[in-house]
Amino acid sequence: MTDATTPARASGPDLAGLTNVAAWLDAPFADLTVRPAPVTAPGPHELLVRARAVAVNPVDVVKQTTGDLMYRWLPAPAVLGEDVAGDVVAVGSAVTRFAVGDRVVALAVGVEKGEEHAPGGGFQQLVLVREALAAPVPEGTAFEEAVVLPLAxxxxxxxxxxxxxxxxxxxxxxxxxxxxxxxxxxxxxxxxxxxxxxxxxxxxxxxxxxxxxxxxxxxxxxxxxxxxxxxxxxxxxxxxxxxxxxxxxxxxxxxxxxxxxxxxxxxxxxxxxxxxxxxxxxxxxxxxxxxxxxxxxxxxxxxxxxxxxxxxxxxxxxxxxxxxxxxxxSSLMHDEVGPMLWAGYLPAALAEGRFVPAPRAEVVGHGLEHVQAALDRLGEGVSATKLVVTL
The missing domain is CATH 3.40.50.720 (NAD(P)-binding Rossmann-like Domain)
Structure with a gap:
């Protein structure tokens, strides 16, 4: 089912044999549940990214804690998560900055109003992200280091x-x-x-x-x-x-x-x-x-x-x-600040070491089943640290 805000999609050989799992918020207030999720082909200006690391943010905790009282546009079941770093596995027809195999860090906006909530949520293995909200991860920078960046x-x-x-x-x-x-x-x-x-x-x-x-x-x-x-x-x-x-x-x-x-x-x-x-x-x-x-x-x-x-x-x-x-x-996805940051500034600044991922990443665990533990830790409070889960 599509509407005026849903990009045109076409499956192809790049998606053959791919499977996906996500950490789902299946009901308000529930613990996240790791179960299968669809594989969605990227639209013209999108990337399909195999996540290698994700990070948690206060907005994820607030949504899980308050049910539908906050962010009412995001009903359960939903895939939360905004911070993603990983490998590009498929690109849309109009993508020019990235190719399959590139290492990227990206802001996932599936939790935002008017977006496709499940394909674009960050807490899953295969995440749809916008080309305009992604930057290359330099060689020598680990995914768990880079993933502290996107929403911050x-x-x-x-x-x-x-x-x-x-x-x-x-x-x-x-x-x-x-x-x-x-x-x-x-x-x-x-x-x-x-x-x-x-x-x-x-x-x-x-x-x-x-x-x-x-x-x-x-x-x-x-x-x-x-x-x-x-x-x-x-x-x-x-x-x-x-x-x-x-x-x-x-x-x-x-x-x-x-x-x-x-x-x-x-x-x-x-x-x-x-x-x-x-x-x-x-x-x-x-x-x-x-x-x-x-x-x-x-x-x-x-x-x-x-x-x-x-x-x-x-x-x-x-x-x-x-x-x-x-x-x-995420409001920068609607104005000139988004392309200025993600396409104009970050790629060279990260590659040249003029901008460094900070604060330090603390890896809570490996696998989507550890995302809930990271959310629980964040709800208790952390300082000068970004909580990360590797995949």
Whole structure:
């Protein structure tokens, strides 16, 4: 069955003999179940990728934890997962950047509204991805290293470069920037996260100076990624310290990553004259929500807190003259930021070592049956680590 949004497909000899299995979310709140899945031929601008590594993200945990309360466009049974790295096994008729056998890392968008949910979900052996959202994996880079990138780097790029977000100049073709203290500054709150690690590198590549927050144990790692000044987000006076360090400098924007990051970031923006804050995380954590059908006290409390705290942040930002907006990582597939990042910047930057996958990958297990364990671990909380399953 097809509709206007479904690409034309044609099976061929490339798919002969291929079989597929996926980690299915068969019902709201259920554990993932590994069982057979269809093999779908790529449309004209798609790749069929044999996944060698996948990574888990908070959006996967939220969907499994809240049932149909969140992301109602994604009904069960569904295949979750956005981060994929593997080998190309078939290409669409209009594909020009890749060939069968190429090693790629890609953002899988099957979980998004209007997409084919099952073929494009990342937690399966054979994944359909868009050519425009894929990049080559350099020789010498393991799949489990590369797979930390897709949703994180897409979210970071959307936050930094989209016109509705911080609207910064792009790293591809960026004009030479002044050196030293004359450079414009981008503040990244939550630098040790996967989104923060990508944002630091992208902002530096675009010619900005980066000030970031992180626990002291991670300061040297973030300096190696390009951050010039680091502050401990747990210090009681961290906002004052960041504002003092930025005195007299032009702050181009602030990126808020992590639960509770919006409030301090709006304050920093207001006190430094930064016009915009891009928020990459919800106002509350879903970690305390029990994963079971029906309403629970934990779920009710979380949703009430989410609504009230989000509204409070938006009111405070407006009163202080700061434009604060939430960013959706995959939104770059609809604008110029997607091709800029995935086709224009990442291929050469990865190959030349100018952009490195970060944070470190922790392999939870080998095989799709370990994806559930990775989701459970992520729900408990991890720091400066991306949880990965190899296939």
């Amino acid at each position: 780097v897409s979210t970071a790029a959307s936050a930094l470069f989209q016109g509705g977000q911080l609207g910064l100049r792009h790293p591809v073709g960026a004009r030479p920037a002044p050196t030293g203290g004359a450079r414009e500054v981008v503040v990244v709150w939550g630098g040790t996260t996967s989104v923060g690690s990508a944002a630091i590198q992208l902002a530096v590549a675009a010619g900005y100076d980066v000030v970031a927050t992180a626990s002291p144990a991670n300061h040297e790692r973030l300096r190696a990624l390009g951050a010039s000044q680091l502050f401990d987000y747990r210090d009681a006076g961290v906002v004052d310290d960041v504002v003092a360090a930025l005195h007299g400098r032009r702050v181009a924007g602030v990126l808020a990553i992590g639960t509770g990051s919006a409030d301090p970031c709006v304050t920093i923006a207001a006190r430094t004259g930064a016009p915009r804050v891009s928020m990459a995380s919800p106002s509350v954590s879903f970690g305390g929500v029990p994963r079971r059908p029906g309403l629970s006290l934990g779920l009710v409390r979380t949703m009430v807190a989410l609504g009230s705290r989000t509204a409070a942040v938006m009111v405070r930002s407006r009163l202080r003259g700061v434009r604060a907006t939430f960013v959706w990582g």
